[in-house]
Amino acid sequence: MSRSVIDLLATEARFGAQNYQPIGVVLTRGEGVWVWDTEGKRYLDCLSAYSAVSQGHCHPKILAAMVEQAQRLTLTSRAFHNDQLAPFYEEIAALTGSHKVLPMNSGAEAVESAIKSVRKWGYEVKGVPDGQAEIIVCANNFHGRTLGIVGFSTDPETHGHFGPFAPGFRIIPFGDATALEAAITPNTVAFLVEPIQGEAGVIIPPSGYFTEVRELCTANKIMLVLDEIQTGLGRTGKLLAEQHEGIEADVTLLGKALSGGFYPVSAVLSNNDVLGTLRPGQHGSTFGGNPLACAVARAAMRVLVEEGMIENAALQGARFLDGLKDIRANTIREVRGRGLMLAVELYPEAGPARRYCEALQGKGILAKDTHEHTIRIAPPLVITSEQVDWALERFASTLTQDFS
Numbered sequence: 001m002s003r004s005v006i007d008l009l010a011t012e013a014r015f016g017a018q019n020y021q022p023i024g025v026v027l028t029r030g031e032g033v034w035v036w037d038t039e040g041k042r043y044l045d046c047l048s049a050y051s052a053v054s055q056g057h058c059h060p061k062i063l064a065a066m067v068e069q070a071q072r073l074t075l076t077s078r079a080f081h082n083d084q085l086a087p088f089y090e091e092i093a094a095l096t097g098s099h100k101v102l103p104m105n106s107g108a109e110a111v112e113s114a115i116k117s118v119r120k121w122g123y124e125v126k127g128v129p130d131g132q133a134e135i136i137v138c139a140n141n142f143h144g145r146t147l148g149i150v151g152f153s154t155d156p157e158t159h160g161h162f163g164p165f166a167p168g169f170r171i172i173p174f175g176d177a178t179a180l181e182a183a184i185t186p187n188t189v190a191f192l193v194e195p196i197q198g199e200a201g202v203i204i205p206p207s208g209y210f211t212e213v214r215e216l217c218t219a220n221k222i223m224l225v226l227d228e229i230q231t232g233l234g235r236t237g238k239l240l241a242e243q244h245e246g247i248e249a250d251v252t253l254l255g256k257a258l259s260g261g262f263y264p265v266s267a268v269l270s271n272n273d274v275l276g277t278l279r280p281g282q283h284g285s286t287f288g289g290n291p292l293a294c295a296v297a298r299a300a301m302r303v304l305v306e307e308g309m310i311e312n313a314a315l316q317g318a319r320f321l322d323g324l325k326d327i328r329a330n331t332i333r334e335v336r337g338r339g340l341m342l343a344v345e346l347y348p349e350a351g352p353a354r355r356y357c358e359a360l361q362g363k364g365i366l367a368k369d370t371h372e373h374t375i376r377i378a379p380p381l382v383i384t385s386e387q388v389d390w391a392l393e394r395f396a397s398t399l400t401q402d403f404s
């Protein structure tokens with residue numbers, strides 16, 4: 001007899017740090033776009049673990065690669081070579097057109113590693129006086145939860161009472177190239193930015209922004225660091241979101257879907273000498289680049305391409321966006337998205353978005369509210385037209401529902 005939902009929730013609350021407030025569903029199984037709770041109810045997953053499960057839950061080919069590798073060799077540390085690292089490098093470089101790779105585990109670690117690397121590059125290549133490097137970031141950014149990163153967050157919840165923080169960051173508005181130009185000094189080493197601000201509520205910058213950003217960075221010898229941890233690997237309908245504007249970052253950060261949700265795998269990719277400044281002993285991670293992670297990531301990248309998931313994200317994303325725009329409800333302030341990274345922003349008078357997410361849960365859809373009034377929608381990239389239409393019916397009936 002399995003434990004009751006009430007018991008599981010109470011036990012979590014008793015022992016766990018209360019740093020999350022999950023929707024009240026206890027999941028026990030997943031397959032493709034679907035997940036099941038402990039009572040056997042099925043849901044369409046419209047969050048995909050914040051885009052980490054882009055390839056769909058428990059993808060059989062990633063699973064097979066993981067099981068096969070786990071039976072052979074899981075961890076060597078980087079004190080020795082392992083036979084999965086070289087092919088992982090080769091394949092991720094071929095996929096993304098990068099020249100150098102630094103494997104890490106979580107997304108936040110990739111961001112931290114990029115910050116360390118661009119600072120070092122600034123001192124050793126650009127010639128910035130030691131200890132003076134500046135990195136420009138955007139307001140409402142989300143780059144993870146480590147101390148270095150939360151120090152330059154503008155969300156009081158994220159950084160409140162966690163200081164003191166590291167200096168060396170300048171914050172400018174997102175989507176404003178003039179503000180970037182004004183913030184640049186001779187000591188600026190990098191501009192760290194998300195192509196689309198995910199946690200901020202799927203904020204898409206004005207078109208042409210990244211073209212201008214690229215030009216400013218090149219003209220001022222500044223490394224453009226694109227945090228594609230959420231937007232990357234097909235989520236927006238292209239392999240990398242930078243391709244929507246035909247630009248190339250100097251440093252690209254990947255995580256989340258890099259493992260298809262099986263294992264924490266992240267990477268810093270660079271197409272120049274930034275990663276070349278790291279010498280033996282100057283950076284590392286016990287688990288970074290381990291054979292299990294490499295085998296899982298190789299399979300996760302392979303199925304993404306072989307099974308046409310990137311093209312499907314573009315196709316189904318457009319269908320989903322059109323369908324959401326067709327919903328006539330006076331609760332909806334704006335619908336926006338690119339590929340399968342979508343959001344419905346509600347008018348404040350419509351009440352908290354969480355209420356709508358709970359109503360959607362009742363109808364068999366799991367979606368997540370963000371910033372009070374926005375429902376974010378990001379299903380696995382394997383979603384079909386029929387499943388999109390099925391979801392749209394439920395979004396329509398929920399968004400037109402009267403909660404008052």
Ligand SMILES: *Cc1c(COP(=O)(O)O)cnc(C)c1O
Pocket residue numbers: 050105106107108109111142143144145194198199227228229230231255256
């Ligand atoms: C999720 C996310 C991160 C942090 O990744 P973790 O694996 O949670 O550390 C960083 N940047 C962006 C844009 C993200 O969406």
